[in-house]
Amino acid sequence: MAVGIYFFKFANNFTFGGITGLAVLVAKTGVMSASDFTFLTNMLLLLLGFIVLGKKFGLKTAYCSTLLSVTLSLLERIYPMSHPLTDQPMLELTFAIALPAFGSAILFNIGASSGGTDIIAAILKKYSDFNIGRALLLTDLVITIAGCFVFDIETGLYSFLGLAVRSLMIDNVIESFNLCKYFNVVCDNPEPICDFIMHELHRSATTCEAKGAFSGEPKSLVFTVLNRHQAIRLRNYIKEVEPTAFILISNTSEIIGKGFHNTI
Structure with a gap:
């Protein structure tokens, strides 16, 4: 300055x-x-x-x-x-x-x-x-x-x-x-993805059950927020273990919660 x-x-x-x-x-x-x-x-x-x-x-x-x-x-x-x-x-x-x-x-x-x-x-x-x-x-x-x-x-x-x-x-x-990546993953088997997030990236995630509107088949949703480097690793991992997964990745900088800059 x-x-x-x-x-x-x-x-x-x-x-x-x-x-x-x-x-x-x-x-x-x-x-x-x-x-x-x-x-x-x-x-x-x-x-x-x-x-x-x-x-x-x-x-x-x-x-x-x-x-x-x-x-x-x-x-x-x-x-x-x-x-x-x-x-x-x-x-x-x-x-x-x-x-x-x-x-x-x-x-x-x-x-x-x-x-x-x-x-x-x-x-x-x-x-x-x-x-x-x-x-x-x-x-x-x-x-x-x-x-x-x-x-x-x-x-x-x-x-x-x-x-x-x-x-x-x-x-x-x-x-x-403060830019991070917000993941919304629609998949058939969330366990390997959640294990990778917790044990390799040392982050956590939230899962919930869903159903495909077209197929009617049961699906799982995985939500997580990662930094840019971690996001690249997770994206590549999901493509490898579950190539049929549907992944939505969004930019976010306002994150309030444990483990991030803006903590309540």
């Missing part, structure tokens, strides 16, 4: 979202540097996070937010930048979006944050129906609009593009982290 923000976002005056976006505006006034403003504001928002979101969220976020702020300050002193790395703003925008968004997605996925307006977004998510991407879009929109007035319209338009893509990318990355 620090690399993407310092080398690509700060250097190009991109203001899409976050305290780092606001820091770009403040740095333009000469009151303080973008890194110092980021550190000061993150500390204030961390206090808000402790109060509203609880101690566990605050401790994780305090570590990440402080590390990010200190790293930005170090980069500013070790490698001061007076201009962008390249003369290709779209290329720079790509890295300014991808690196911080990927980092934010990792942190949100473990219940933490890099601080700043991510904390405000998490509060909105807790008390409303917004997902993280929409919450970030709402909290960061005002900062991006302000960038159009402080800098030229071209920089402002790049910032709007960055804001939209970043919000979508965070949600997609989080979903890909």
Whole structure:
């Protein structure tokens, strides 16, 4: 996140979202540097996070937010930048979006944050129906609009593009982290399939009796959820031991229960 923000976002005056976006505006006034403003504001928002979101969220976020702020300050002193790395703003925008968004997605996925307006977004998510991407879009929109007035319209338009893509990318990355495969297997003999799931894949399954609508013959249904690697093994195994089985495989990322990320 620090690399993407310092080398690509700060250097190009991109203001899409976050305290780092606001820091770009403040740095333009000469009151303080973008890194110092980021550190000061993150500390204030961390206090808000402790109060509203609880101690566990605050401790994780305090570590990440402080590390990010200190790293930005170090980069500013070790490698001061007076201009962008390249003369290709779209290329720079790509890295300014991808690196911080990927980092934010990792942190949100473990219940933490890099601080700043991510904390405000998490509060909105807790008390409303917004997902993280929409919450970030709402909290960061005002900062991006302000960038159009402080800098030229071209920089402002790049910032709007960055804001939209970043919000979508965070949600997609989080979903890909938690993506699993849901199996619905219609078969004649569920025992070997269930044994393979339990003893080879170390997962469990649910079975129930069914009847073929066309043939009227008794069938068995096997339900299970696996990660992508396990899903490939089970699919190949079923094709080998019971090639006549009917297999439905669906993607799912919202799984609540023992053994998965979202546990009640």
